[in-house]
Amino acid sequence: MIWTYFIIFILAAIPFFEVTMIVPIAIIGGMPAVPVILISILGNLLTVALFIIFVDSIRNWRKKRKTNVETNDSKRHQRAKKIRDKYGLPGLAFIGPFFIGTHLTALLAVTFGGTRLKTLVLMTASIAFWAVSLGGAAYLGFDFLVTDEDDGFITRLLNQ
Template identity: 75%
Template sequence: MIWTYFIIFLLAAIPFFEVAMIVPVAIIGGIPAVPVIVIAFLGNLLTVGLVIVFIDWVRNWRRKKKASDEKSESKGHQRAKKIWGKYGLAGLAFIGPFFVGSHVTAILAVSFGGTRSKTSVLMTASIAFWAILLGSAAYFGFDFLVKDKDGFGFITRLLNQ
C-alpha cells in the first residue's frame, strides 16, 4: 500500500494530473479516501510551492519559450486573464486549477501581479478545497451509484424499474 500512496503523491505532483484527476480516480479505484486526499494534496502542494518559490526562473523559461514559439496567447491563458480581471487573485486561485491546472494558475497569479505570499496561501486553500470536494464527490457519488448489498446499487435499481 505504501507504493500505491507514493504513486498517488507523484502523480498529484505532476502538472495536469494534480488532485483534480488523481483523487477521484484513486478513490473510485478503491483506495481509502482520506489518505488519498491528504497525500494528493501534499504532492500537488509541494510542486506548486516550488513553482511559486522559483517563479523568476519559470518566467525566464516561459519568455524564452514564447519568443521561440511566436504564438498568440493560449485559450487557457486568455481564460485566466479573464478570471483575473473579473475575480482577482482569489478567484483565479480557486477557479483556475479546474480549467488550467494549479501549476499554471500559480504561475499566472504571480505573473498577473499577485504576491508570492498571497498566492501561496490562496493556492494552498484552493488545492485543499478541490481535493476535499472532488474526493468527497468521488467517495459519496461512487457509493451512491455502485455499492449496495448485491454490489450494484443505484444502477441496478434504475435498470429494474
Template identity: 40%
Template sequence: MFEYFLVFLGAAIPWLEIALVIPLGIVSGLSPVWVMILAFVGNLLTVLFLIIAFQKVKAWLESRKKKDGKGDSKRTERGKRVWNKYGMPGLALLGPIVIGTHIAAFIGLLFGASKVNTTIWMTISIAIWTLVFGIATAMGFDFFVKNA
C-alpha cells in the first residue's frame, strides 16, 4: 500500500513525473493498472493546482493593468488567439517527454493560454502519456520476463 502512495507522490513531484514513476512502479512489481491510475491522478492534481494558482496571480496583474488604463494591443490579442488555437496542444503533448507537465502548463499559461484550454490539453496529454508509458513498460517487462 505504501508503494502505491509513493507512486502517487512521485508523479505529483515536478521533476519525477509520470515518465519515471510509471516504469519504476511497474518494474518493481506493482499492478500496472493501479500504477497508471495513481500516477495519472497525482500528476494531474498538481498540474491543476498550478493552473489555479497561476490564474489568481494573473487576475491580480490584469486588475493592476486596468487601473493603469493600459490594455492589450490588437496585435497582442491576435497573437493570443493564435497561441490558444494551435500552441497549447503541441506544448501539452510534447511537454511530458521534453520539459515536464508542470513546466508545460506554466509556459502555456505564461504565453496566454486560457485556464480551460490548458486544463483540457494537459489532461489529454497526461492521459495519453500515462497509457504510453504504462503499456510500453508492462508489455516490455512481460516480454523480458517470459523470454528470460
C-alpha cells in the first residue's frame, strides 16, 4: 500500500495529472478517500509551491522558448486571462485548476500581478477545495459500484 500512496503522491505532483484526475481515479479504484485526498494535496502543493517560488526563472525560460506572440495567443493563456479579468485573482485561483491545471494557473496568477504569498495561499485553498470536492463526489457517487466483497480495481491489482 505504501507504494500505491507514493505513486498517488508522484502523479498528483505531475502537471496536468494533478488532484483533479488522481483523486477520483484512486477513490473509484478502491483506495480510502481521506489518505488519497491528503497525499494528493501534498503532492500537488509541493510542485505548485516550487512553481511559485521559482516563477521568475520559469518565466524567463518560457520567454526564451516562445515568442511573445505565441505566448499571448495560446488558448489556455487566453482562457486564463478571460477568467482573471472577469473574476479577479481569487477566481482564477479557484476556477483555473479545473480548466487549465494548477501549475499553469499558479504561473499565470503570478504573471498577471498576484504576489507570491497571495498566490500560494489562494492556490493552497484551491487545491484543497478541488481535492475534497472531487474526492467526496467520487466517494459518494461511485460507492455503489464497490460492494463489500469487491475492494476496487487498484486493490485487486495489488493483491494479485
